[in-house]
Amino acid sequence: MLSLSEPKVTFLAPKSTSVSSSVQPMVPKLDSVLGNKVPSDSLFSKSAFSKFLLNKHCLENLEFYQSLQLFIENHNTDSNVWKILYEEYFENNASSEINLPGDLKAGLSGSTIPDIGLLQRFLSITKHYLHDSYQEFTRQVIENMFVTVESSSEEDDTLERDEASERAPGKTHRNQSFSSISSAKNGSGSSWAKWGKKLRWRRSSSVSD
Numbered sequence: 001m002l003s004l005s006e007p008k009v010t011f012l013a014p015k016s017t018s019v020s021s022s023v024q025p026m027v028p029k030l031d032s033v034l035g036n037k038v039p040s041d042s043l044f045s046k047s048a049f050s051k052f053l054l055n056k057h058c059l060e061n062l063e064f065y066q067s068l069q070l071f072i073e074n075h076n077t078d079s080n081v082w083k084i085l086y087e088e089y090f091e092n093n094a095s096s097e098i099n100l101p102g103d104l105k106a107g108l109s110g111s112t113i114p115d116i117g118l119l120q121r122f123l124s125i126t127k128h129y130l131h132d133s134y135q136e137f138t139r140q141v142i143e144n145m146f147v148t149v150e151s152s153s154e155e156d157d158t159l160e161r162d163e164a165s166e167r168a169p170g171k172t173h174r175n176q177s178f179s180s181i182s183s184a185k186n187g188s189g190s191s192w193a194k195w196g197k198k199l200r201w202r203r204s205s206s207v208s209d
Helices: 030-034 046-055 059-074 079-090 116-166 174-186 191-208
Strands: none
Touching: 030 046, 030 059, 030 116, 046 059, 046 116, 059 079, 059 116
8 A cells, every 4th residue: 555654764875985074965855856955966966867867768756746736725716727737747658647546546537627635645645756757866866976086086196106206215316316417517526527628638638749
């Protein structure tokens, strides 16, 4: 038997990750997402969740939930609006037919607005569907964040190892070697200067001979 009470679920990040808890995001509640209270630039925004549902081929659950909620709150006596909802979501083989219990749908028609209590049950069932999808969505977002952070950490570690290797004792940089040779050539008391004096002395001796 289907329970219509909304489940109380606490989302836990994967325990296997090695990423620091400081990078684990705060996951907003589903109601905040549905109420469009999450910033649009958030990874958990309503638009991001909608794209996820679209890729999973179940965006109609969100559209139905929003439309039915709006009808219950504002248009529950408008038969024309109800007819549109019925033909879109309730009628057999409708373009966006929602998977609702057949015994609850039995007797519905586009010409008669059903009891509000029944519509609220449809709303609750659909929210269960959205809740399951939202759990999968948030898990996917967090896993993708972990992959990005771990990848960046690996790149930083590689860079640090390279820098440490360059600073290792006994390893001479090319530019350091070049500067040492240059200073040796230019120094008056250097070996290069001494060899220059000897070479000039030998040349002068050869000329005098």
